[in-house]
Amino acid sequence: HDRIGDEGTKHVCDLLLHDSKVKELHLTENDIGDEGAVTVAQLLSVNRTLREVDLFGNDIGDEGAIALASALHNNHVLSSLNLGANQISDRGVAALGEALAKNTSVNVVGLSKNRIGGLGLKTLAVHARSNKAATVFWLDGNPLGDEGAFAIADLIASGSCHAKVFGLSTCDIGVNGCAAIARAIAQGKSRVCEIWLTSNVANHATCEAFGEALRNGAELVNLHLAHCGIDEAGVRSIAEALPVTSTLTTLDISGNPIGDEGAQILANALESNRSITVLGMSSCGISTAGALVLTEAVLHNDKIADVYLGMASGVATHVAARLELLLQANRGEHTLSKSAIMNMGDDILSLGVDDAMERIGQVAAA
Numbered sequence: 001h002d003r004i005g006d007e008g009t010k011h012v013c014d015l016l017l018h019d020s021k022v023k024e025l026h027l028t029e030n031d032i033g034d035e036g037a038v039t040v041a042q043l044l045s046v047n048r049t050l051r052e053v054d055l056f057g058n059d060i061g062d063e064g065a066i067a068l069a070s071a072l073h074n075n076h077v078l079s080s081l082n083l084g085a086n087q088i089s090d091r092g093v094a095a096l097g098e099a100l101a102k103n104t105s106v107n108v109v110g111l112s113k114n115r116i117g118g119l120g121l122k123t124l125a126v127h128a129r130s131n132k133a134a135t136v137f138w139l140d141g142n143p144l145g146d147e148g149a150f151a152i153a154d155l156i157a158s159g160s161c162h163a164k165v166f167g168l169s170t171c172d173i174g175v176n177g178c179a180a181i182a183r184a185i186a187q188g189k190s191r192v193c194e195i196w197l198t199s200n201v202a203n204h205a206t207c208e209a210f211g212e213a214l215r216n217g218a219e220l221v222n223l224h225l226a227h228c229g230i231d232e233a234g235v236r237s238i239a240e241a242l243p244v245t246s247t248l249t250t251l252d253i254s255g256n257p258i259g260d261e262g263a264q265i266l267a268n269a270l271e272s273n274r275s276i277t278v279l280g281m282s283s284c285g286i287s288t289a290g291a292l293v294l295t296e297a298v299l300h301n302d303k304i305a306d307v308y309l310g311m312a313s314g315v316a317t318h319v320a321a322r323l324e325l326l327l328q329a330n331r332g333e334h335t336l337s338k339s340a341i342m343n344m345g346d347d348i349l350s351l352g353v354d355d356a357m358e359r360i361g362q363v364a365a366a
Contacts (some may be wrong), residue, residue, distance in 0.1 A: 003029075009036035013043040020049050029057035037064025044071035044078060052080040056110065065092030072099035072106065082110030084138060090120030097127035100134055107133050112140040112167060118147025125151040129160045138167040140196065149177025156181065159189035169198035169224070178202040178228070182209030185218055194222040198252070207234035214241035220248055226280060227255035232262040239265045243272035252280030254308065263290030267297040274303050282310030291315040291323060298326045299338055305331050318349035321356055328353075336360075 004012070009032050016022055025040075032040075037060045040053065065088045068081070083096075093116045100106065116124075121144050128134060142148070148171065155161045168181075178200055185192055186209050197206075202225060213220060223238075235258050238251070256262075263286050270276060281294075286309060298304050306327060309315060325341045328334055334357070348356050 003031050005031045006033055006036035006039070010039045013039045016043055016047060016050070019047075023049060024052040024054075025050055026052075026054045027058070028054055032058040032060060034061050034064035034067070036060075038067040041067035041071040044068070044075045047075075048077050050078060052082075053078060054080075054082040054110075055086070056082050057085040060086040060088065062087075062089055062092035062095075064088075066095040069095035069099035072096070072103045076103065076105045079105055080108040080110075081106055082108070082138075083114070084110045084112040086114055089115040090117055090123070093120040094123040097124035100124075101127035101130040103131065104133050108136040108138075109134055110138045111142070112138045114142055116142040116144065116148075118143075118145045118151065121148035122151040125155040128155055128163065129158055132162050135163055136165040137163055138165075139171065140167045140169040142171055144168070144171040144173060144177075146174050146177035146180075149173045150180050153177075153180035153184040156184040156190050156192060157187050162191060164191050164219075165194040166192060167196045168200070169196045171200060173197065173200035175201050175203040175205065179205040179209055182206045182213065185210070185220065186213035186216060188216055188218075190218060193219045193247075194224075195220070196224040197228060198224050198226040200228055202228035202230055202234070204231075204234050204237065206230075207237040211237040211241040214238070214245040214248060218247070220245075222250040222252075223248060224250075224252045224280075225256070226252045228253075230256040230258065232258045232265060235262040236265050239269035242266075242269040242276065245273070246275050248275050250278040250280075251276060252278075254280040254282040254284065254310070257285050259285040260287055260290035260293075262286075264293050267293040270297040270301050270304065274301070277303055277305045279304065279307045282308050284309075287314050288316040288319050291319045295319065295323045295326060298323060298330065299342065302330050316350075317352060318346040321349040321351075321353045324353050325349075325356075 009027060032055060040055065044050065060083060065083065088111065093111065152166060178197055184190065207230060210223065230253060235253060262284065291309060294307055298307065304327065307323065322341060325336065326338060329336060329338055329341065348359055351359065
């Protein structure tokens, strides 16, 4: 990060005007403002080799976004544009949305941590219906609110949306907005395989709708609902769908107050599920009792590769170590059998995973 600013950006773009080899331009955190963005836009208007432009963490506002949008009308080579952590608001994103309606190449759109509100997102969503190229939208950290969530839900439900990934963490979305998105995915027209709703406010209705989506054969692969205020009743609604889904591999419910009861609900569901590989459950109020039932689930399920309970989970060291050794067995990281792990003494496991494995190695060598 050399902080080249607008002037330095001009020099870089001048060098690239006639370069036919450079495929990626990364200018993150370089104090680039609207003037520099205009220079990049001018380059994109004539350059036909750049596939990726990353302008994350600069000071680009609406004027810069409008200039870049204008370039996208004629550029059908660029596949990824990252404008995250800038100063773009509704006016700028409206211009970008209009450009995307006509652009046929950009498939990754990065707009996280800007100033985009519900009105701007509505405009973007309307234009996105005409776009068949864009499959990834990173919108995390914008004050979208329920208005923006409803626009996303309408886009998904329309059946004309080709997007597969939506990053919507920390977007001030409430219970109604989260539920609307979940219901839209459940309708069956969705292509969404990954959705991030972390640090918004979900409720039982949201979990019910996601459960319905999984039962209806939704293509969901990664579902992120961390820090959404979900309780054990909400977890139950999702867990009831796990035995029938064959697509969901990652479920992150960290930071939700599900406790040991929620752990038991998930453990029971995992006995009949063979798709989940990653389970995020840190800061969920799970104690040693909850970790024990999850250990049983991992013992009988060879597909689970990671269960994240967090460093300060309050789980006894020997129980956490046994769970981790079972997960390592699933990942093929050692040759210990699961029965051998279950028969290991609590005193050895209380040393922690690394020391326990070292002690076992010493015994085997002797």
